[in-house]
Amino acid sequence: QVQLVESGGGVVQPGRSLRLSCEASGFTFSNYGMHWVRQAPGKGLEWVAVIWSDGINKYYVDSVKGRFTISRDNSKNTLYLQMNSLRAEDTAVYYCAANFDFWGQGTLVTVSS
């Protein structure tokens, strides 16, 4: 069955870095554009970034441009989000989603000193 499993979340100090991973199975990962969507505690959904199926085209929400980098390894069926210069306002559950057809369970990132 289709699975998206995020990992890499945790507690990190402001200004530090974290890399999230999303491992896909049960579908042809290389055929799908992949998104990261986040949800701050008790808040709504916020789209973060997308990477095209071929890994070339990428878009980001303005608030993370220059700090976050989305990437993928189609040979490993894995999506990544490198998060640098983290801020308190980046605290959220981060979901990966395959073209919004399938979603992972999320991984919590807490940015706090």
Added chain:
Amino acid sequence: DVVMTQSPLSLPVTLGQPASISCRSSQSLVYSDGNTYLNWFQQRPGQSPRRLIYKVSNRDSGVPDRFSGSGSGTDFTLKISRVEAEDVGVYYCMQGAHWPRTFGQGTKVEIK
């Protein structure tokens, strides 16, 4: 950025009764290919979001037919014909025609 505005933000409903959620976009969601890219998502308590409707009115696989989407241009609606207990949660619209993708604030559906 395209602003998505949902109403109401809270919707108490009696079991078996209909429910309707409105979503308005600050720009047209008609893309250059002629399609209108408006999605609806459901997020049950403690769960990940799940897409219910794509391109305004197309139900995803496994979505009960009591859910329906309609609208055009900048004005869209999600309807539940008869609310069931499992429909409790937060519903979001999201536009897929412009970058960045943007979500509505969410509408919380609860049972009266």
